[in-house]
Amino acid sequence: MVNILIVDDDINILQVVDIHLTESGYNVLQAKDGNEALRILNEQACDLAVVDVMMPFIDGYVLTREIRKKYNLPIILLTAKNQIEDKEEGFRSGTDDYLVKPFEMKELRFRIEALLRRYNKQTDDSIIRLGNITINKNNYEVQNGDRTIILPLKEFELLHFLTSNPMRVFSREHLIEQVWGLDYEGDERTVDVHIKRLRERFSKSTEDFQIKTVRGVGYMLEANPR
Structure with missing residues (x-):
């Protein structure tokens, strides 16, 4: 942190x-x-x-x-x-x-x-690796072992942001600003929807990370690299 x-x-x-x-x-x-x-x-x-x-x-x-x-x-x-x-x-x-x-x-x-x-400008965060998971912002692909996953754009950007900042708690408002932008006019519940989709995609296929709910605050990605 x-x-x-x-x-x-x-x-x-x-x-x-x-x-x-x-x-x-x-x-x-x-x-x-x-x-x-x-x-x-x-x-x-x-x-x-x-x-x-x-x-x-x-x-x-x-x-x-x-x-x-x-x-x-x-x-x-x-x-x-x-x-x-x-x-x-x-x-x-x-x-x-x-x-x-x-x-x-x-x-x-x-x-x-x-x-x-x-x-920290010397750090290249375009490719993030967590155990068997590789998140590549150059081609917007997620590699889970030998399986390639193509996510919808906002799901990918949300996942990339969270994996870039593991073990940090973010409010829904902050995630909206980072992923959807300051001019986004939708409901903050869209964050909940995207988090739910990411959990459904990865919770059963990998133990390298978990997206946890921090009650009253927001979400945090807990990394468990092997």
């Missing part, structure tokens, strides 16, 4: 960001100031940090520079300031991105996803 460190002295922002990112399948670690953030980073590997600029003890600029000295992870700075000088200082400190408060949670999530892709 992807670990996201959120650093902000505003407890309300910490809680709101935590709720939304957890619903999107991330594991969120909270820090109320820079010292606590550095302690967490020393104890646990993090994949990305979201850092507020205006904090006591160590401000976001200084914290960003400290993170850069020891860790190779993307950083997003949060600030109430929108002056070009403040953005310049942020980027000089080593931040990868900059988001001005107040902000939409969807925008923060999109920026997080973009940075995670950028830092």
